[in-house]
Amino acid sequence: MMPVSTARQELESSTTSLADRAYAAIQDQLIMLDIPPMAPIDDLALSESLGIGRTPVREALKRLEVDRLVVSYPRRGTFATGVDITDLAYISEIRVQLEPLAARRAAENAGKALREKLAELADTIQDNDVLIMSRNELMQWDLRVHRSIYRAAGNPHLEDTLVRYNNLATRIFCVFLERITHFDRHIEEHVGLLRAVADGESRRAEKIARDHVTGFEKAIRAII
The missing domain is CATH 1.10.10.10 (Winged helix-like DNA-binding domain superfamily/Winged helix DNA-binding domain)
Structure with missing residues (x-):
């Protein structure tokens, strides 16, 4: 027994x-x-x-x-829970501080093998045809990029916090996705961010991450 x-x-x-x-x-x-x-x-x-x-x-x-x-x-x-657009400002206030930090740390700390994986992810995303992808596919790729950066930052507490707030931001994104134009620009930012981290360009990665968060908020506010 x-x-x-x-x-x-x-x-x-x-x-x-x-x-x-x-x-x-x-x-x-x-x-x-x-x-x-x-x-x-x-x-x-x-x-x-x-x-x-x-x-x-x-x-x-x-x-x-x-x-x-x-x-x-x-x-x-x-x-x-409901999707309350008034939460967008609160979520963005946190993300605009922590997303650039995660991107910078990832660019500084990620090992060679992880950098290669991020570069491969950038290549894959760049080859995707955004126009034929479903909403679910687009959002899954979005989540994968952000979570890859968070993981590469090497700080589990930072990762947990950002995953939580990015999840909330993604719900808002899903509500308005069909009304958002120029989604290709959003994808290009993902590619640029991944390449900056893979190349160890910490300041560039930090800037792209910050612009990505502020650009997301502006895009949502432009259609509500």
Whole structure:
């Protein structure tokens, strides 16, 4: 018979893994608005659709509440948070300080192998045809670029903070994406940022990241 302590450790490890899977999957649905803003969250339905037990799903929802992607009300249940355009200024205020910091640190600290991967990512994105890509594909690439830069910065606390606020910004982006013109410029900025980091050009990377955040806010405000 397996010792109780070992069995418990394996169970906890399994539960954590399932909770992480549930967290990532539900987070993606919330960011991409597949779960619409203000929609009720049915943990049983999520459990069945994801093939994951209700306990890991509930654990994931607790984490997502901390991320401000869901909100729970006593006796009412859990809901996707609304997308409030007034939050754009608050989110941008944080990102305009931290995105350039992450880009600069990534350019200064990333190792050779990671720089090569960022350069390859830039090549791939540059070869993509933006006009034929779906909203989901565009946003997935956007998330991948930003998260790659955050990871390359080498500061897990900075990474966690930026992932959280970029997720909130992406929800706003998804609401207005079909009305945004010149999305190709947004993609070009991604390519430039990745190449600056890959080449170790810290000041250039910092500037591109700052302009990227301020440009995003201006683009959204121009259509509301």
